[in-house]
Amino acid sequence: MDRPSLRRLFSACDVNKSGRIEYEDFTVVCRELGVPDTQVQTLFEKFGAFEDGYIDYRGFSSRFQEVSETLNLASFGAGSTQTPWEEFVDRIDEEFLLSER
Numbered sequence: 001m002d003r004p005s006l007r008r009l010f011s012a013c014d015v016n017k018s019g020r021i022e023y024e025d026f027t028v029v030c031r032e033l034g035v036p037d038t039q040v041q042t043l044f045e046k047f048g049a050f051e052d053g054y055i056d057y058r059g060f061s062s063r064f065q066e067v068s069e070t071l072n073l074a075s076f077g078a079g080s081t082q083t084p085w086e087e088f089v090d091r092i093d094e095e096f097l098l099s100e101r
Contacts, residue, residue, distance in 0.1 A: 001064065009089075010060050021047075021055040043067065 001009070011017075015025040023044055030040045044050075046067045048059035 003061075006061050006064060007057070009064075010057050012091075013055075013060075020057075021049075021060065023049070023053070026055065 010021070013021045013025060013029045015028050016022070018025075021029075026044050026049075027040055030043065031037075035043065044055070047055040047063050049055045
């Protein structure tokens with residue numbers, strides 16, 4: 001994923017727009033993506049959040065590829081027309097395009 005796309009994804013996950021992703025933000029996004037509740041805390045920690053209690057952009061960008069491969073985000077909702085991950089990314093792209101206008 002290129003850096004601008006990663007930055008947009010981080011911003012979309014920063015639900016309360018604090019400049020970092022707190023556990024509450026992360027939980028909202030994970031539920032939207034269909035991540036099982038039992039995996040949310042572990043996934044949050046994989047981004048390095050256990051150190052500070054939140055995910056900053058540096059931790060997010062440096063660990064995103066590894067975490068997404070481990071979790072296999074693209075597989076959530078497999079079998080439907082569009083997976084929750086694809087819908088989420090499409091929504092982020094649409095919001096970005098609207099904000100550019």
